[in-house]
Amino acid sequence: MEKGSNPAIEERKDSVQTKGETKMQLKCNTDSVAGCVSQRACVYCGARVVLNPITDAIHLVHGPIGCASYTWDIRGSLTSGADLFRFSFSTDLQEMDVIFGGEKKLTRAIDDLVEKYHPPLIFVYSTCIVGVIGDDLEAVCKEASRKHGIQVIPVQSSGFIGSKSAGYKAACDALMRLIEPPPGEIIEQDKTINYLGEFNLAGELWIIQNYLKEIGIDINVALTGDSRFETLKLASKACLNIVQCAGSMIYTAEQMKERFGIPYMTVSFIGIEDTSESLRRIAQTFLDPEMMHRTEELIQEKTAAIAPEIAFYRSKLQGKKAAIYVGGGFKAISLIKQFRELGIEVVMVGTQTGRQEEYETITDLVKEGTVIMDDTNPSELEKFILEKEADLLVGGVKERPLAYKMGIAFIDHNHDRKHPLSGYAGAVNFAEEVYATVCSPVWKYRSIMTAGEKEEKP
C-alpha cells in the first residue's frame, strides 16, 4: 500500500490529512462514501442513543424488527428509578404492513403499551421503510396523545435522511417538544443547571453530580442520563446549560438559549485536566468567591488523592503511541489531553461525526505528523496503525477485533461499557484500563508465529 496520508479511495482524500502536510480544511459532516465500509450508524441510531436514557419513557420503534433488536438496551446508562427504557419495543412491521401501511398497527401497539405499562411518555421512532411508505407518524401520535392523555412524541429518524448527526437533531427536536411548557404556564428560573450530552454510562452523571454538589451547585436535569418525564418538563428552570457531548446536544443548547434565554458552555469531564477546568468554569459563572474557593479545594483534594496512582501508571506507559477512533469530537479532544497526562502521544485521531470546529481544536492539540481523519474505515485504520506504529487503539465494539488481530492493545470507549470514565474516579479507571491492556503479558507473543520460535531480544 502506498505510504503517506493518502487513502486508497480518491473520494476520501479530503477527509484524511496529516498535520503539517496540508493546510486545507478537513472534509467532514458529509454522507459516507458507498462501499468504503464506514463505521457510522444511521439517523435512527443517532436519535435512539440520545433519547434512550430517559428512564420512564417507552421507546417504540416503528419499523421492522432489526432496528429494535440491534439497539435493545444498547447503552450502559444507569437509572435511579424507572427502568422501562431498558426494554425494546417494536411494531415489528411485516410485508403486508409495508404494502398497506403501518398506521393502524402503530395505533394498536401504542394502545397495548399504555394499557400494560401506563407510561407518562412514549417516543415513536420512524425507520427507513416508514419514511418510504409514508405513514403519518405525526397524526398517529397526536391522536394517541389525545386518547390516552399522555405525551406521545414522534421522532423523525428515517435512516436514509442523513447520517447519525441528523439523528441527533431529530432527538433534539423531540426533546424540545417535551421541554416546552404548556401555553400560559411560566416556569421560574432558579440556581440549578442542566447537564446536556451526558448519558449516565456506568453512573458517570452521578460522579459529576457529587462534585458539583460539594461546591454548592445542583443539577436540575441531565439530558438525558437518568432523566424522567417530570424532571425533563422542568428543564427550562435552570440558569445555565453545560454541554458535554456537543456533537449531539449543542443544538438543544442553542434552542434553549433562544427560547428561554438560558446561556450555555461546553464542558468535558474526561481526564483530570478537563475535569478541573470544567469545574472551574462552571463555578466562575456563579460569581461567588466562596464557591470558587470550595471548587479550588475540591480540585486540589481530588487531584492529590489520585496523583500517586496516576504517577504509577504514567511511569509504566510513558512513550507509548495511541490511535483514537471514536464517535464524537469532544471525546477525541479530551482523550488527546488525557493520554498526555499519562505520557502517551497520539499519532492518529478520527471521529465518526466530528464538527469542523472540533477538528480545528484537534489539529491544534496534536503533534506534527499526526493523522487526522473523519468517517474512516477498517482499511484506513489498519494502514495508519501500521504506519504510525500505534501501541493501542481507542474505539468501539467494531474496532476492537481489528486491534487485537493486529496484535495491539485496545481501549473500549463505546457506550455499553461497564465502568465510568468521567471525573477523577474515571481518570483512574481509564489509566488502569490502559495499563491493563498495554502492559498485558500476552503481547510478548505477538511476533512469535510458530511453536519453535523464541521471543526476540529487544
Next chain:
Amino acid sequence: MSIQKENYRNVSENPCNMCMPLGGIIAFKGIEGSMTLLHGSQGCATYMRRTISEHYEEPIDVASSSLNEKGTVFGGEDNLKKGLDNVRLLYKPKMIGVLTTCLAETIGEDIGGITGRYLQDRGLTDLPIVNVSTPGYGGSHSEGYWHTIYRIVSSLACDRTSHSKINVIVPHISAADLREIKRMLREMDLDFTLLPDYADTLDAPYSKPYKKIPDGGTKLEDIRRMPGAKATLEIGLTVEDAQSAGKYLETEFGVPLFRVPLPVGIESTDIFFDTLKIISGKAITDEITRERGRLLDGMFDSHKYNFLGRAVIFGEPEQVYAATRLCLENGIHPLIIATGSRSKKLEQLLHLEIAKTNSATHGYDEKFIIMGDTDFAHILEKSKELNVNLAIGHSEGKILTERADIPLVRYGFPIIDRVGGQRMVSAGYQGSLSFLDRLTNTLLENKYRNYRQTMYGKYYSVSAK
C-alpha cells in the same frame, strides 16, 4: 404430557430474533475470498457488523451502498455501482455477495439487473456477484442464512461432472462445531464440500500480517462442482424446501439428498453417523464408538441432577430443536420451547418429538409450551409462571436471569456478554457431552448455592416453633 401453543401480539417487546440480512452476512462469510455489500442505508451494515463482531470477536467488514435521500427517491443504482467499485478496490474479493435491506426492497430496487449491468459495464467476466433478496421484514436472521445459501448454490453450482465428494450444508452453529463436524466427516473417511465453511474465517487464528479477508471458506470451484457430488447431506430439518440448497441440487441435478438434524444429543448424532455410513459405505470407527460410549456414560452419571431441570429454550429453529432433543433424552423438562422465527417445520417436529415421550415410561407429566414468532416479554412471563430454573439460548436471554433469577446456559447466536461463543462445542458425541455438562453444572451450581438457606428456611424455623 400435552402441548399448548402461544403466539399473538400487536407489538414486539424485547425481540428474540434479528433480521434477514444478518444471516446472509454469516453465510457469505463462509465463502473463500468473499466480501459482502448491503444495499440500503448505512446503519444496517454497522449494526449487523457490531452484533456479529461481538459474538465472533473478529473484524466483520461489510460494505454498504450508503443510500441517502436522493438514492431513495431516484433509485440507488449509482450508489450500488460505486459501492461495488470501492469494495473491489479496497478488498480485491473473489466474489461479492449483495444483500438487500428493507429500504432497497421497499423502493423496489432490481439488484439482479443493476449488478448484471455493472459486470457488463466494467467488463468483469470472472467476478461472481451473488444477489440475495433479504428484506428485514421478510423473516428472521435464520431465514436469511438459509435463503442466502440457497442463492449461493443456485447462482454458482453448474458443473455436473461427477466426483467423489459429498456436499455438506450446515446450519448456523459455532465455528468450533463446524470444525467438529469436519473432524467427524474425516473420521468416516469422507471427502466433502462444506457450505458455508466459516470455521476459520469467523474464528481466525492470529497470524501476521493481518489479512482484510481471512483465509478459509468454501472454495468457489467446489461450489461450482456441487451438482457432480455423490450426495448432499443437509444438516437442518427445519429448513423449508424453498430455502433448501440440498433440495435444489436434488431437483435440478438429481443429487441424492439426506436431511439430518444437527448432531446434538445421542439420537441425532446416531442419525448423523448412520447416514454417513450409508453414504460412505464404511463402518463407524472405534474412535467414534468410544466417543458414543463416553457420552452414554456421562448421561448415566448425571441423570438424576438433570431431572431437576425445568428449562426454557429459545433461539434459531434448528438450534432450538437440537437443544430440545438433548433435554428430552436426559430428563430435563423443556417446558417452554420458543423461537422468534416463524417456523411451521419446527412446530411439526416438536409435536412428533413430544408425542414420543407420551408412550415412554419416564416422567414427563407437565404441559409443554411452544412459542413461535415470539418475544422475551412473553417468554419471561411464561417462565415465571412455570417455575423455570434453567434457560438455554443466546445472550439476550440474560433478561431472564436479571428479572427472574433464571440461570442462562449460553447456546446459539449471539453470545455477546461472555467470551468464547464461537469456540463452544456442542455437536457430535463429544460436543453433546460438553453441552450436557454445561447444563448439569448450572443446575448443580444453583442447587448447591441455595440448599443450606432453603433447608434452613423450610425446616429449622418450623421445628423451633
